[in-house]
Amino acid sequence: MRIKLFWITGICFFALSAAGMNTVLAEEKLFIISNDDVFGTLKRSAVEFPHNLHMEVFAEEECGVCHHSYDETSGSLTYEAGDEISCKECHAMEKKGNIPALREAYHGSCTVCHRNTIKEKAGKSGPTTCGECHKKKGD
Numbered sequence: 001m002r003i004k005l006f007w008i009t010g011i012c013f014f015a016l017s018a019a020g021m022n023t024v025l026a027e028e029k030l031f032i033i034s035n036d037d038v039f040g041t042l043k044r045s046a047v048e049f050p051h052n053l054h055m056e057v058f059a060e061e062e063c064g065v066c067h068h069s070y071d072e073t074s075g076s077l078t079y080e081a082g083d084e085i086s087c088k089e090c091h092a093m094e095k096k097g098n099i100p101a102l103r104e105a106y107h108g109s110c111t112v113c114h115r116n117t118i119k120e121k122a123g124k125s126g127p128t129t130c131g132e133c134h135k136k137k138g139d
Helices: 002-030 053-057 059-064 102-121
Strands: 030-032 049-051 070-072 077-079
Touching: 030 053, 059 102
Parallel strands: none
Antiparallel strands: 030 049, 070 077
């Protein structure tokens, strides 16, 4: 009886630990996008970005939709796995040459992709309006 109880307790502890780890890992992948170091005091609320959800939708090679760098030799955007950088590393408050401002980079990538997905799949894919991303407290 003691051995059976030991195994049941062990299995339950392992299951709860594993569930807790998954929860922590999932929570770590919910990014809050505010970039107040670039924008200063925000006029709208910060955006919650569920990175895991987007990773499920895109294949690894499509990570370059967001995580890209400019290749001066080819004149194109490229993606190198393991070399992911933050948008604000290249995009600033104001547009610089062909590099869009950070605000436009976010809005262009996020809302355009969501709208295209809605057209392609004839259904809702993600937020497309200001208030759907920039939620007021309590929403």
